[in-house]
Amino acid sequence: DIQMTQSPPSLSASLGDKVTITCQASQNINKYIAWYQQKPGKAPRQLIRYTSTLVSGTPSRFSGSGSGRDYSFSISNVESEDIASYYCLQYDNLPYTFGAGTKLELK
Amino acid sequence: EVKLQQSGDELVRPGASVKMSCKASGYTFTDYAMHWVKQSPGQGLEWIGTIIPLIDTTSYNQKFKGKATLTADKSSNTAYMELSRLTSEDSAVYYCAMGQLDFDYWGQGVMVTVSS
Numbered sequence: 001d002i003q004m005t006q007s008p009p010s011l012s013a014s015l016g017d018k019v020t021i022t023c024q025a026s027q028n029i030n031k032y033i034a035w036y037q038q039k040p041g042k043a044p045r046q047l048i049r050y051t052s053t054l055v056s057g058t059p060s061r062f063s064g065s066g067s068g069r070d071y072s073f074s075i076s077n078v079e080s081e082d083i084a085s086y087y088c089l090q091y092d093n094l095p096y097t098f099g100a101g102t103k104l105e106l107k
Numbered sequence: 108e109v110k111l112q113q114s115g116d117e118l119v120r121p122g123a124s125v126k127m128s129c130k131a132s133g134y135t136f137t138d139y140a141m142h143w144v145k146q147s148p149g150q151g152l153e154w155i156g157t158i159i160p161l162i163d164t165t166s167y168n169q170k171f172k173g174k175a176t177l178t179a180d181k182s183s184n185t186a187y188m189e190l191s192r193l194t195s196e197d198s199a200v201y202y203c204a205m206g207q208l209d210f211d212y213w214g215q216g217v218m219v220t221v222s223s
Contacts, residue, residue, distance in 0.1 A: 034209040044152065044204075098154070
């Protein structure tokens with residue numbers, strides 16, 4: 001199974017900050033990584049697919065990059081509505097595996 | 108608009124089974140896979156398995172083989188997941204999610220509570 005090591009587990013930011021979350025795969029995942037946002041009591045919502053493609057409705061302040069084993073997800077100009085948990089998902093190989101998540105809080 | 112409407116929350120006894128549904132609308136049901144994901148209380152996300160309704164093919168996470176059974180009814184655009192021999196470890200929220208490879212849209216989740 002491919003392990004996805006996501007960091008940091010939690011993040012504290014002020015409004016307007018830029019924050020970055022990373023996911024490192026245990027092997028090359030050929031850019032097949034997606035990023036999800038989850039607010040308390042809600043289902044995850046896809047933000048980015050295939051490393052850097054923003055899905056419809058995702059604000060442009062969100063971005064993704066990476067290749068091989070190493071990937072990152074950023075939010076520039078954090079807004080209050082971005083307070084949530086974020087997860088990466090590798091879908092290069094079965095079993096699909098998620099990162100452990102990053103909880104973004106307001107400083 | 109893509110919508111996945113999941114069945115209601117369940118309270119079940121240890122050792123019992125539960126079958127939940129995920130009714131799809133707003134897209135062609137057979138054009139996409141349906142994935143199922145477990146989220147234990149306060150925990151992260153685990154992929155359970157995937158069904159491709161067009162050809163009724165399933166793939167399972169080894170961890171959930173024997174625990175979960177995925178089916179799909181093309182006539183009603185509904186996917187099902189049955190969980191068997193439930194224990195407290197199965198208490199969680201279960202989501203369905205559609206997509207070709209990744210998980211594009213998610214249902215609202217079903218909370219399963221296993222308790223006597």
